[in-house]
Amino acid sequence: MKYLFPRAITIALITFLLGSGIDYLAGLETTLGLDTLFQIRGTRPSPAEVVVVAMDETSESRLGVGQDLTRWRSFHAKLVEELHSQGVALVVFDLQFIASHPDHDPAFAAAMQKAGNVLVADCVQKLRRGVEDFYGRDECSESNQEPFVQREGGQQQLSEQLIAMRKIIPTSVLVQSALDHAPFYLTNDAENSTIREGWIFLDTLAEAPTLPVVAWLYYLQRTGALKGIAEPDAPISVWLNEKRRLCLSGLDKTPHPSPLPEGEGIFRGSLKESLNNLICLEDSRYLDYYGPPQAIRAESYSDVYDGKVTDLQGKVVFVGKSNRKYSPGKTDFFQTPFTDTRSGKMAGVEIMATQFANLLENRTIGMPCSTGLSNALFGFVVALLLTGMAGLSGILASLVFAGAYVVLSLWSFTRNGAWLPVVVPLLVQLPFSWLISLLWSRWDLLKERKRILSFVRRVFPQWMPFVSASPGQWYPEQGTAQLMSERDVCGLCLATDIEGYTAVASHHTPHQMWELLNAYYQVLGHPVSSHDGIIADVTGDAMMAVWIDLPVASQRLAACLAALEMEQAVARFNEPSIVGRLPTRIGLHEGDMALGRLDAGEGSHYRAIGDTVNTASRIQGVNKFLGTRILASAAIVASLTHVIYRPVGSFRLLGRDEPLELVEIVGIESEVSVAKQAIYKQFAHGLSAFQQGRWEDAVASFQTLLNNHGVDGPTRFYLDMALAYRHNSPLEWEGVIRLDAK
Template sequence: MGLGAGVVCAALGLAVILSPFGNEFERTQGLDWLFKTRGKATPPPGVAVVGINNRTGRMLDLARLPRDWPRSTHGMLVERLVARGADIIVFDMDFSRAKPGDEDADFARAITSADRVVLFEWLSAHRERLVSANGQDAGWTWVEEKRSPTPVLAEAASAIGPFPLPKIDQAATEFWTFKSSLGDNATIPALALQMKALPYYETWIALLGQAGASGLDALPATAEQLRSPDDIKALMQAFRGIFVNDPSLAERVGWRIDAQPDDKQRQLLAALATLYGGPDHYFLNFYGPPGSIPTIPYEDVLSDDRAPAPGTTDLAGTVVFIGYSDLFAPDQPDRFFTSFTGDDGVDLSGVEIMATAFSNLLTQGNVRPVALRTEIAIIVAFGLVAGLSGFLLPATAGVPTVIGLAVLYGVFAQWRFNETSVWLPLATPALVQMPCALLIGLIGQYRLKRHAEQQVTRAISMYLPENIVQDLTQREFDPSEVNKVVYGTCLATDMSGFTTLSETKKPEELAEFMNSYFDELATALKRHDVDITEFHADTIMCAWTSAEPSPEVCAKAVGAALDVCDAIERFAAQRGRLRLNPRIGLQDGYFYVGHTGGGGRMAYSILGDTANTAARLESLNKYLGTHVLAAETVLKTPDGLLVRPLGDILLSGKADATPVVEIIAKSATATDRQMALCSKFSTALTYFREKDWVTAEQLFETIRAEFGDDGPSQFYLSYIRGHKSSAPTFDGPAFVKMTEK
């Protein structure tokens, strides 16, 4: 069962991660948690953002919206950035609409002079209905359209590219490096990386040749031959094709890159190998809240009288990304929700995400989800261990163990993420499998405990009355509370001929025989709602109890006595020649029920004169040749029964005589012979009680002659003849005195 619990937890985890919902769940919950717990990380040096905010226009005495600014302003910005040593300048702005006059030309001259500017190419996508030649509806298709910068600007730029972001619920988590739907066009982060690595172009080509790459002859021999954005675009498409067609090339060239002595060169060439040999999209590794990548206000770069931001005076070797980035306005345009969106609602800007994507490529520090097979192995292992622990361990140990396991795994996953940016599944183990393991474990523990309690209850119920079992199992046990004096009717019975029977059977055979015998009798007793049943060797002592004297408990006992007689006769009949004489005694009154014993061993027993008298009445059957004898007080309402008063009998060990009656049968089944016997016996008993020994003897003799098998008549006849010489002289009715049990 414990293994089953583990399998259920593992299967549930697999169902989650393999479902369409699984990736989204891990992204929105697991990855989000990893980012927030890690907090802000240090971005690589050499990357900066020049941000336009809602104050920039006012500070520069320009219009509020950048689209209304003269393009010469951007040209001036390029000149300032070049002067401060910027290595690559990337604009995340739409320049597809021409400006009047010489504005575009002025901006183009600055771009051409800089020879390091990458411009943004707007990419839009939409669904479009298809119509067949005959005008019929042919379904839908997905259409992507590029909107390039104006021709004069496009011609001046070093490279042009799009920056599409998969946007899910206004959140950005991934970026493309190559857009397959555009013929493997490189996106801006990839373009910026290639531009950054151009100084090492000849070394790169040489390393590819050494690694056995094919198709290099068709490529430019030097970087100086790359004169236009189309040249860069074609070059990157060629490199991408070479690596895609030779999957092991990235590894082969990587060995040679590792041998390069210059750290900067080695970093850039390794990033290129990963770019061209890797997938076409990556998960973004955010460095923190907005502004984590050094951000310089646009106006600060252009204002001679404004002190530069700390650390931004020298931009030598820096790749600068320019776009709208307001660190304080929640309603800034081009914004994306991320794990670091704060309570103030300020999202990460598109240009900072662009800079983040470039930084990830440069350092190969993007978030890397583990392979699907590894994820499956983790989910299965965690589910099995958590499920087994939760089910097999006691709740006091299982709950902390499962929670501790989840915490330890979470700490490990967080450490791997912080140190290596490896993304292990977290939400599914923590939010799905751990609760599942706890729930299954607690339910399993409850069921096991419940089963154990039921087993104990069943075991106890074999030795104790049901009401006592309920007290023991349903509330705190206090032995003194089950000890009490109650009113009730006791029934005693034993097996005739037990001594002889025990001599003829082996111990195990005798035990099996007696258990069958007792089971038959106990079934009859249960039908009459017996409260307490004791078994001793071949005897049964049982009782029906109530708080006060009640005819109902007497009636139940009498009914049970008749059923027990039938059960004994039926039991004997099923075993052929076996002869068993039913002998039952009934007495009502007050008696003790509770624990008796010592030395730490107790038995639940019936004690008192009532029980003792019932046992004496049961023994009296042997002398009277009867089956069921009861004290007269038991039959307060003998309706429906044929009973025969047998007189007052002083039982052995008793101080007072007990009026005894014989319960012969139910009235509905009584025979005429039985009723005649009762009538004649009553007359004879009357003369006996009046001490008319002669008449009584004659009447009992007559009964014996007519009913030769009547035990009570034979008993009284023998008693009279044995006591004629010592007839009682006391006043009051005569009674029988028993000297034996």
């Protein structure tokens, strides 16, 4: 428990930094998280006060204007008159009236002046970086191509890496007749970016307020909501601009407003705080969309123009392009979190209406606390659960917590637009917390096992042969058997010996030999433990390993694989050796043996004892005569299909009366080439002739093999024997070679 909190803090810190880095680089919370929350939440009703008058395909056809925006100008005067007659609160045009139209502008201006409630949009034009490439919405980019700046003393345009924005107001006759005008900027449609935020103020345009904000203030003023709070003595766009500059200059310090109480809107006492927040704290806000395109009430321009729509009293009407059928191919249409190939893109006028409706509801998308704090708290709780509840229970508990967090996120987003991060916590922090926790648990297990082994080695050294060096491979059956003085088993024994050990030891100090052997036996012991074997004894330059209590076929395969890995490991060990090389011979035999405790004085030692152990040691010694590395009794490989071996003859070993068929273990099937296997078959032909006493045939076969394929230990051994027997044949030949030395 004392490590619980430090460990939880460490895991939380790692996942927090990882998640923050990924989110910073990829913007996952915005591009994936916010859009997913919108999709899950679905649509919600828009305020009844907001109506879009759509310049749609039906109106284009009925009015005969086609797609030429300039031809609509002749109909705007009557539209304004119709809306004024119905008593609408405001009329907001999301159109750029830059080019002058003397035939229609006077009537349009007169209608606006009579209505006294019409707002028009300024065009925002942007200079693309590095080229004289102007772009903006509608005809703003087409009819205004003058450079922003010029070189001093000349007419040459600047073409440095420059990004600049400018505001182009409508024609003067319309501006003078309108209630007010302000810019409304959206990212260029050609960039195909998703619109998630709406500008409150455009800092690149000297902190100019945007048209939805100006419209909202005019609406509040006309409904009397601003009485006693703000009394603008100039056009609201100018008044907002001045207030914004004062706030940013530090002359007007405004505290952050407290959150609205449940059920309290801007008309119940919190308007001043909302207005202060709007002016002083932010230049953009995330939009709380009501759904896919046309989620806000929309009426066809021609229907309103003809007086077919009669319930617009007190409404705020937004007029602009809003094609309903072919928007994907139109300009001034944008991606939103709700748009897809089926719904098409959303018209710019509907995005403007959405921003106004959000202001009207005093509702916007925002995080109740910083993203970093939310992610840090989430990561700490998950880490605390994983460290406090080990294994599967901790993972399940963290899943339950993550599920509750998702429910809370969806509920808060649906209820009041509170946006809690979900992608980084769920897709980055949670799985990486699992991974780190599992790795840490594994590390703890290894540390605990090392501590236990160290304790056993110091206090109960006689138990060590029964404990594998690999984690998770305890042998309780051996542990129980150790209580007895001996245990008879049928198993497989592997014996090793170092070739030329005496010569190596004579040239080095005891300490040098201790260091060399310590490293050597670590290399030699790993293949045994990794293949479920037990190291039964280590004496000087010899090691004895046994395989017991496994199915016979499994024991044989495991021992053969361990022997092959030993051979490779020793070869790698010898390559960089400075102290000395330790080439190793290996012998394998199976049969009955006893695992027992030998008492010597006051100490006890466990050993593998029996003829099987001695025979394995003798087989290991035959390598010296044949020039091989791994020899085994033939019975061991009889049923193995994936191990390549070759018979090397029948031997009567020192101290044994019965002959023993031996084989050389060469490798596994996938690692031994076809050419090598062909050599072994040719060797088998010579060996057969030798065992049958056909000395001339044997000599010819072995000599040919050496001439064609170079040095081979068993081939050289039998060639020498065949040459000797050719001139002095044994009297009683049984095909068995007697060895009178180890």
